[in-house]
Amino acid sequence: MSLENLKVHDHSFNAGAPAASAAAAEEAVVLSSEETAWAPLYDLDTLWFQVGGTICNLWCTHCFISCSPENHKFGFMPREFVKKYLDESQELGVKEYYFTGGEPFMNRDLPGILEDTLAIGPATVLTNGILIQKRVARRLREITDDSIYSLEIRVSIDGFTAEANDRIRGQGSFEKAIFGVKNLVAHGFLPIITVAQTWEDSETERVFDGFRQVMTDIGYARPRIKMIPPLRIGREKVRSRGYDKFEYITKELLTDYDDTLLQCTSSRMVTDKGVYVCPILIDYPEAKVSDSLKDSLQPYPLKHQACYTCYISGAICHNFSSSGN
Numbered sequence: 001m002s003l004e005n006l007k008v009h010d011h012s013f014n015a016g017a018p019a020a021s022a023a024a025a026e027e028a029v030v031l032s033s034e035e036t037a038w039a040p041l042y043d044l045d046t047l048w049f050q051v052g053g054t055i056c057n058l059w060c061t062h063c064f065i066s067c068s069p070e071n072h073k074f075g076f077m078p079r080e081f082v083k084k085y086l087d088e089s090q091e092l093g094v095k096e097y098y099f100t101g102g103e104p105f106m107n108r109d110l111p112g113i114l115e116d117t118l119a120i121g122p123a124t125v126l127t128n129g130i131l132i133q134k135r136v137a138r139r140l141r142e143i144t145d146d147s148i149y150s151l152e153i154r155v156s157i158d159g160f161t162a163e164a165n166d167r168i169r170g171q172g173s174f175e176k177a178i179f180g181v182k183n184l185v186a187h188g189f190l191p192i193i194t195v196a197q198t199w200e201d202s203e204t205e206r207v208f209d210g211f212r213q214v215m216t217d218i219g220y221a222r223p224r225i226k227m228i229p230p231l232r233i234g235r236e237k238v239r240s241r242g243y244d245k246f247e248y249i250t251k252e253l254l255t256d257y258d259d260t261l262l263q264c265t266s267s268r269m270v271t272d273k274g275v276y277v278c279p280i281l282i283d284y285p286e287a288k289v290s291d292s293l294k295d296s297l298q299p300y301p302l303k304h305q306a307c308y309t310c311y312i313s314g315a316i317c318h319n320f321s322s323s324g325n
């Protein structure tokens with residue numbers, strides 16, 4: 001693609017934080033139809049639910065969909081609403097389920113939703129850990145013990161000290177998340193600690209060792225730690241930087257590339273406003289593909305600059321993790 005053909009324009013963006021809203025307006029590279037790469041949906045293996053909407057008890061400075069206590073752009077998903085999609089997903093052969101937000105545990109229907117899900121397949125919940133009190137961990141244990149399928153919990157913590165984490169996630173969040181992790185471990189879970197990279201690459205080993213030490217100190221002997229690259233949209237764009245004008249995917253780049261690494265070739269995201277192409281792009285109206293799962297089984301044009309992060313880093317949303325040992 002020649003630079004002459006490269007235009008930049010604004011999409012409106014509804015962030016929870018008024019101060020971030022205007023500044024976070026997304027810039028998108030516009031590719032011609034010949035240059036645009038398309039992602040086929042090979043099989044709908046994985047189904048995501050934005051079960052907590054965009055409502056969160058934290059206001060993280062790097063949140064790529066700008067969730068906060070005030071962002072009601074997407075709402076909580078009621079149990080019956082989720083159940084309809086679970087039923088449809090069985091007909092389509094979905095193999096696993098992910099629940100995210102916002103903060104999923106703010107949705108009081110979550111335990112019931114997990115019961116319904118674990119009756120048909122394995123589930124993963126992505127959480128900031130703040131609300132995982134002993135009572136909640138006990139309930140999750142009961143739900144898991146009643147199922148033949150597994151329940152994974154991913155807890156996001158962004159620094160191995162309170163100072164480093166709270167700078168991004170807010171004061172007191174480190175201590176509360178660690179308490180949540182302890183409760184999960186005490187109830188037999190092996191939570192995946194998910195860390196968004198906000199440091200230089202040269203620091204990665206030091207950060208990894210720091211997390212391993214902290215987890216070992218609280219009794220989590222062989223921690224699972226997953227590091228994820230930044231998605232330069234939403235508030236992250238304001239915190240650090242947006243995408244550079246050369247960061248996008250073209251058809252040419254996908255030649256000889258294993259596109260099964262991209263989430264959108266095997267998954268979809270259900271929200272209270274319909275089905276979106278993936279968990280990353282719900283802030284983009286054009287990323288809504290349908291209302292039903294059946295109608296979402298179609299290719300998608302990879303015209304968003306966030307697609308570049310997927311291209312470089314692979315299946316960033318999946319559970320694969322590295323052991324601390």
Ligand code: SF4
Nearest residue numbers: 056060063067102128
């Ligand atoms: S990054 Fe997660 S915990 Fe932080 S505001 Fe966004 S949804 Fe909430």
Ligand code: SF4
Nearest residue numbers: 263264278280307310
């Ligand atoms: S952001 Fe990633 S998962 Fe979403 S459409 Fe682009 S490549 Fe696919």
